[in-house]
Amino acid sequence: xxxxxxxxxxxxxxxxxxxxxxxxxxxxxxxxxxxxxxxxxxxxxxxxxxxxxxxxxxxxxxxxxxxxxxxxxxxxxxxxxxxxxxxxxxxxxxxxxxxxxxxxxxxxxxxxxxxxxxxxxxxxxxxxxxxxxxxxxxxxxxxxxxxxxxxxxxxxxxxxxxxxxxxxxxxxxxxxxxxxxxxxxxxxxxxxxxxxxxxxxxxxxxxxxxxxxxxxxxxxxxxxxxxxxxxxxxxxxxxxxxxxxxxxxxxxxxxxxxxxxxxxxxxxxxxxxxxxxxxxxxxxxxxxxxxxxxxxxxxxxxxxxxxxxxxxxxxxxxxxxxxxxxxxxxxxxxxxxxxxxxxxxxxxxxxxxxxxxxxxxxxxxxxxxxxxxxxxxxxxxxxxxxxxxxxxxxxxxxxxxxxxxxxxxxxxxxxxxxxxxxxxxxxxxxxxxxxxxxxxxxxxxxxxxxxxxxxxxx
Amino acid sequence: xxxxxxxxxxxxxxxxxxxxxxxxxxxxxxxxxxxxxxxxxxxxxxxxxxxxxxxxxxxxxxxxxxxxxxxxxxxxxxxxxxxxxxxxxxxxxxxxxxxxxxxxxxxxxxxxxxxxxxxxxxxxxxxxxxxxxxxxxxxxxxxxxxxxxxxxxxxxxxxxxxxxxxxxxxxxxxxxxxxxxxxxxxxxxxxxxxxxxxxxxxxxxxxxxxxxxxxxxxxxxxxxxxxxxxxxxxxxxxxxxxxxxxxxxxxxxxxxxxxxxxxxxxxxxxxxxxxxxxxxxxxxxxxxxxxxxxxxxxxxxxxxxxxxxxxxxxxxxxxxxxxxxxxxxxxxxxxxxx
Numbered sequence: 001x002x003x004x005x006x007x008x009x010x011x012x013x014x015x016x017x018x019x020x021x022x023x024x025x026x027x028x029x030x031x032x033x034x035x036x037x038x039x040x041x042x043x044x045x046x047x048x049x050x051x052x053x054x055x056x057x058x059x060x061x062x063x064x065x066x067x068x069x070x071x072x073x074x075x076x077x078x079x080x081x082x083x084x085x086x087x088x089x090x091x092x093x094x095x096x097x098x099x100x101x102x103x104x105x106x107x108x109x110x111x112x113x114x115x116x117x118x119x120x121x122x123x124x125x126x127x128x129x130x131x132x133x134x135x136x137x138x139x140x141x142x143x144x145x146x147x148x149x150x151x152x153x154x155x156x157x158x159x160x161x162x163x164x165x166x167x168x169x170x171x172x173x174x175x176x177x178x179x180x181x182x183x184x185x186x187x188x189x190x191x192x193x194x195x196x197x198x199x200x201x202x203x204x205x206x207x208x209x210x211x212x213x214x215x216x217x218x219x220x221x222x223x224x225x226x227x228x229x230x231x232x233x234x235x236x237x238x239x240x241x242x243x244x245x246x247x248x249x250x251x252x253x254x255x256x257x258x259x260x261x262x263x264x265x266x267x268x269x270x271x272x273x274x275x276x277x278x279x280x281x282x283x284x285x286x287x288x289x290x291x292x293x294x295x296x297x298x299x300x301x302x303x304x305x306x307x308x309x310x311x312x313x314x315x316x317x318x319x320x321x322x323x324x325x326x327x328x329x330x331x332x333x334x335x336x337x338x339x340x341x342x343x344x345x346x347x348x349x350x351x352x353x354x355x356x357x358x359x360x361x362x363x364x365x366x367x368x369x370x371x372x373x374x375x376x377x378x379x380x381x382x383x384x385x386x387x388x389x390x391x392x393x394x395x396x397x398x399x400x401x402x403x404x405x406x407x408x409x410x411x412x413x414x415x416x417x418x419x420x421x422x423x424x425x426x427x428x429x430x431x432x433x434x435x436x437x438x439x440x441x442x443x444x445x446x447x448x449x450x451x452x453x454x455x456x457x458x
Numbered sequence: 459x460x461x462x463x464x465x466x467x468x469x470x471x472x473x474x475x476x477x478x479x480x481x482x483x484x485x486x487x488x489x490x491x492x493x494x495x496x497x498x499x500x501x502x503x504x505x506x507x508x509x510x511x512x513x514x515x516x517x518x519x520x521x522x523x524x525x526x527x528x529x530x531x532x533x534x535x536x537x538x539x540x541x542x543x544x545x546x547x548x549x550x551x552x553x554x555x556x557x558x559x560x561x562x563x564x565x566x567x568x569x570x571x572x573x574x575x576x577x578x579x580x581x582x583x584x585x586x587x588x589x590x591x592x593x594x595x596x597x598x599x600x601x602x603x604x605x606x607x608x609x610x611x612x613x614x615x616x617x618x619x620x621x622x623x624x625x626x627x628x629x630x631x632x633x634x635x636x637x638x639x640x641x642x643x644x645x646x647x648x649x650x651x652x653x654x655x656x657x658x659x660x661x662x663x664x665x666x667x668x669x670x671x672x673x674x675x676x677x678x679x680x681x682x683x684x685x686x687x688x689x690x691x692x693x694x695x696x697x698x699x700x701x702x703x704x705x706x707x708x709x710x711x712x713x714x715x716x717x718x719x720x721x722x723x724x725x726x727x728x729x730x731x732x733x734x735x736x737x738x739x740x741x742x743x744x745x746x747x748x749x750x751x752x753x754x755x756x757x758x759x760x761x762x763x764x765x766x767x768x769x770x771x772x773x774x775x776x777x778x779x780x781x782x783x784x785x786x787x788x789x790x791x792x793x794x795x796x
Contacts, residue, residue, distance in 0.1 A: 009508040015491075102582040102772070153773035161773025164584035180586025181544060182516060215515035217547060245492035246513050319492050376773070384777035391768050398737065402766045406777060409784060 010249030016317060020327035025303065026050070026257075027273075027329060030057035031064020035282075038290040042268045049259040049269030052303060055278035060339040066282040068120075072346035075337060078119055078277055079347070082111035082334045084359045085135040088144055089308070091363050092151055092165075096312045100375050101151045105166045107132045109307030109325065112277045112333035113208070113238050115139055120284035121206055121234075126196075128176045128189035128207035131166050132238070132306075140173045144366040154374035154382070160390075161382045182213035186222035186235065193233035193291070194225070204291040206234040206284075211251045211258050211301075212243020223299070227265040230296030234287045235267070237299065238274065240306035245319040262299030274302030275333040278340070303330065384410070462658040463650040464635045467609035468498045468574070471616035472536060474662050476506045479534060482620060485512040486521060486538030486574075495540055496576060496635060522548035522573065526556055529569025529625075536620055542577035542629060543589045556625045557600030572619045573627045577605070578686055578733055579770050580633035580643065580779055588770035590685075590734035595627045596710045596743065602667055603710040605629040607688040608638070608655030611708060614665025622667060631685040631733075639686055640693035641781035670714035672721060676703035679727040679792060682718055682744050684708060687731045687780070694785035700793055702729075710740055718744070719751040726757040727792050731785055736764035758795035761788045 013021035033051045036044070055062050062069075070078075089106040096104040107114065114135030118127065127136050137147055149156040151165035158169060169177035176192075179185060189207030196203045209219065214237050226233055237258045241248050251258075262269030268290075272283045280302065287298035305328040309316050321327075341347030374380045388395060388403040395403070462470065475482045484490075484499055490513035493500030503511035514521050518539055525535035539545045545552075552573070560568040579588030596603045602624055606612040612630070619626035633639050637648045650656030673688060678700055681691045684707040695702045703721050707713070722728045728748050730741040741762040748760055763780045771778055 007509050009512070103584075157773070159772075162585065162769065162771045164586065164772055167584070180584060181546075212516045215517040215520065217517065217519050243487075243516055244495065245488045246516075250513055250515050252515065313495070382773055384774040387768050387771045387774045387778065388766065399767055402736075406766070409787070410777075413783065 010247070010254050012247035012249065012320065014321050014324070016319065016321055018321055020321045020324045022327065022329050025329060026052065028052040028054060030054040031066075033064070033066065035065035035286070038286055038293065038295055040268070042263055042266050045268055046263045049263055049271055049301075050257055052271050052273055053279050053283055054273040054276050055282060056273075056276045056336055056340055060336050060343055062278055062340065066279060068278055068282040068285060070278070070281065072341065072344055074119070075277070075341055076346065078115055078281075079334065079337050079341065080355060080359070081115045081119075081135060081138045082277070082337065083355060084144075084362070085111045085115065085138045086334060087356070087359050087363050088134065088138070088147070091367060092148070093308075093312065095151075095367070096165075099377070100371075101165050102376060103165050103312055104151065105131050105311045106308035107134050109328075109332060110238060110240055110274065110302075110304050111135050112280050112337075113236070113274045113302045113304055116277045116280035117206065117234070117236065117284040120281045121204065121288050124174060124203045125288070126174045126176065126189070126192050126203065126205045128185040128192070128205060129178055130185065130208045130210060130213070130238070131178050131180070132210070133208050134166070136175055137168060137170065137173070140170070140175065142170055142173055144363060145369045148367055148370035149373055152370060152373070152375050154370070155380050156370075156373040157382070160386055162387070183209050183216035183218040185209070186218050187225060189235070190222045190226045190231045190233050190297070193231040193297075194229050197229070197232055202292050204232040204234065204288055206236065206288075208236040208238055210243060211237055211239040211241075211248050211253055212246065214258055214261070215251045223261065223265040223267060226297035227267050230294065232291035232294070233297045234284065234291060235262075235297055235299045237301045238304060239301050240304050242306045242310070242316070242320065244310045244314055247320075257301055259299055259301035267297050267299050269299045269301065271301045271303060273330050274304030275330040275336060277333055277337045305330070459657045460660050461651045461656055462609045462613070463637065463656065464606070464609045464612045464630065465496060465498050467613040467658050468616055468630065469500060469502070470658065470660065471613040471620070472499065472502060473505070475536075475617060475620045476502060476510055478662065481532060481534045482536060483510050483512065483528065483533050484536050484538070485514050485525060487514055487516055487540050489513060489538050494538065496632065498574070498630075499538065518544055518546075518548040519551055522551040522556065522571070525571045525573075526551060526559070526569045529571045530559075530567055534570050534572075534620060536572045536574060539573060539575040541583075541587050542575040542591055543586045545573075545575055545591065552595070552601065552627070553598050557598045560624070561600060568623065569625060570623050571625045572616070572622075573625070574616070575627070575629060576632035576635075577629045578631040578633050579775050580639065580686070582772065582775065583770075584772035585769040588775070590629070590732070590765070592629050592710060593734060593738060593740040593743075596740055600625070602626040602712065603629070604667060604708065605631065605685045605710065606708060607631070607634065607685055607706050608653065609650050609658050610655040611665050611671075611706075613658055614663055615667065615708065617662065618664045618667050621664070626667070629685065633686050634689065638689040641690035641779065642693070643776055665708075667709045668712040668714055670708055670717040671706045672703060672717065673706045674702065674704040676701040676725065678702060678725055679729065679789060680705060680721040680725045681729050681731060681789075682707060682722075682748070683731040684710070685733065687733055690780070690782055691731055691785055693782040694789060697782050698786040698789040700789045702789060707744070713743075713747070715747055715751065719748060722748050722752045723755040726755050728752070728756070728760040729763065729785070729788050729792055730760065731763045731780065733765050733780060735767045736762060737767045739764055758792045761792050763788045
């Protein structure tokens with residue numbers, strides 16, 4: 001019989017209505033993976049890329065050579081940061097649903113990936129996040145009010161109204177601008193790290209992308225440059241199993257791990273339980289130390305699960321089982337660290353409940369403060385003429401002219417409006433100005449599509 | 459005839475072409491099982507199978523590069539780039555490869571790839587979900603560039619694009635997926651069912667590439683425009699009370715110079731409108747063409763109304779968007795000039 005080639009199309013193990021099935025996730029027992037010296041050659045530690053570094057066992061006890069032996073106080077800080085990140089996310093999601101902000105992206109279930117690594121590196125190290133790393137801002141102490149002001153595009157928005165919500169930046173906090181395009185930050189982080197090495201500094205860079213965007217060429221550019229120049233950089237692939245509707249098999253995760261792409265470039269790859277705060281901290285510390293001592297880059301794959309929708313424009317119930325998150329074998333990073341601390345006698349349900357209440361109140365206070373500086377629909381608002389600034393450092397003549405044009409148009413419109421209002425009882429246009437839901441409502445791409453498809457099925 | 463919005467019309471075009479021509483395949487991010495983030499490919503994978511409608515890795519360069527290879531091997535790929543703002547990782551494959559393959563091989567190789575991609579703002583998408591990069595592609599020799607303004611044209615033009623033996627970049631103005639939009643975000647949304655061009659034949663038909671269409675006849679002035687701005691221009695004409703002729707360019711490459719210039723030579727006045735940035739925008743090509751062909755008939759300088767030369771700002775999208783007020787003001791200026 002003649003053999004013909006057949007196109008292989010990856011299939012996720014479960015679709016809506018199916019039982020969740022995570023049998024494909026290869027899990028090593030906690031404590032089972034060896035911890036090599038940071039000077040080990042990439043070729044000698046290839047197995048790290050296919051095993052799974054775990055510290056917390058099923059009873060949430062810290063075991064094995066990767067246990068970072070952190071102080072209880074440090075673990076409590078980590079728990080606090082993760083919890084605050086989650087409560088902040090939940091609040092912003094609700095505010096989007098109420099039409100107060102146009103869009104949001106939650107990091108629910110992935111908090112350890114940002115929080116633990118950020119705590120393992122130094123404040124001077126430069127971070128190049130993706131759009132699901134808000135925990136970095138929490139750890140580095142940016143006020144939630146500032147983040148909320150960005151999401152509101154209001155008068156205190158650090159981006160001056162130019163970016164979608166969540167696309168923060170913080171030069172003083174050493175966190176680079178988030179791009180709405182994917183994977184672009186990966187080679188940029190490598191370049192930043194190369195510059196640190198050129199300048200003879202001991203600062204390192206760290207960057208995150210999703211497993212889905214590791215398919216972009218920028219991922220491969222980054223690994224090549226990092227390997228060639230042995231750049232002091234940590235390259236994180238957050239394998240949260242889903243890239244909008246396509247599961248990790250469509251990024252090439254079906255046959256082999258994402259961490260294993262490192263050894264192919266001569267870079268150590270470490271696959272870590274991304275929902276294990278201690279394990280993420282430990283491998284991050286290992287990679288940071290190695291980078292700081294001229295050992296070059298490390299590729300870390302964080303095995304985790306995107307518990308939330310891709311964004312507020314997405315409806316995951318269309319493509320994966322609703323019970324997926326509850327069935328995820330690596331649990332919830334907050335719950336696991338909490339139970340670990342309780343096991344140590346350093347935490348309790350009562351303290352946890354009190355902390356939750358305190359942080360919830362903090363989020364509320366921050367929101368109240370943030371909206372004082374305006375929302376999308378209520379003043380105060382930024383001056384639209386500001387849109388012409390920062391295109392170039394100095395505004396060239398054509399933009400000066402365009403700014404004047406807009407200024408004149410707005411003055412004209414304001415004068416017309418004033419004339420109309422003093423005209424008194426002119427009501428002919430009442431039909432046209434029917435009160436409508438806020439500008440943002442229903443105009444976000446996926447939401448429209450979502451509403452339509454829901455309507456169609458319903 | 460059926461009532462269709464633009465999403466349904468595009469879906470129908472792909473459905474018909476998958477049915478008619480076994481060589482047609484669809485590929486892109488989230489286009490298969492999920493049916494696309496804008497639902498344009500909904501149901502197609504279920505109907506035609508996973509070897510005809512493919513979900514892809516997130517790699518636009520990979521999508522276009524693979525589409526070229528498929529085209530070389532005899533398929534007719536229709537690639538979706540999820541947002542036009544995401545097309546740049548594929549730029550080398552489009553410019554250096556797709557556009558020039560026929561030329562550099564003296565016709566021995568070619569790839570009939572259609573790239574569909576949603577463009578334009580007005581959906582609070584910020585700078586990475588709002589761009590109109592059509593001019594960048596019209597500047598490249600060897601690719602056709604199309605942008606429909608209504609469901610009827612969308613379906614007919616997409617079928618023509620898929621059937622065409624040359625590569626086509628097919629821009630879909632996402633703000634008018636669900637209904638014509640006249641530039642006033644405060645008005646209730648209008649569905650396509652209220653618009654004559656929401657009547658779409660269910661079966662096969664084509665709208666030829668390279669033909670503009672006069673969508674409003676007038677005597678005093680010609681507005682050359684395309685995409686969402688066709689509807690904004692209509693609102694501006696009503697607002698300004700000018701008897702303007704509106705020409706929907708539809709196909710930028712090849713360009714229907716005759717229809718455009720016939721109109722301008724008749725009216726003697728011309729305003730060019732597009733949502734994309736002004737500097738080196740496609741309007742510059744339109745203005746130059748009109749100047750070359752209609753100079754002795756012009757009674758006033760040609761004006762352009764466009765997006766400002768800045769990235770699309772999230773918070774100021776309605777100040778950025780060249781709405782009816784700006785278009786109407788330009789119409790008046792051009793009418794008053796002599």
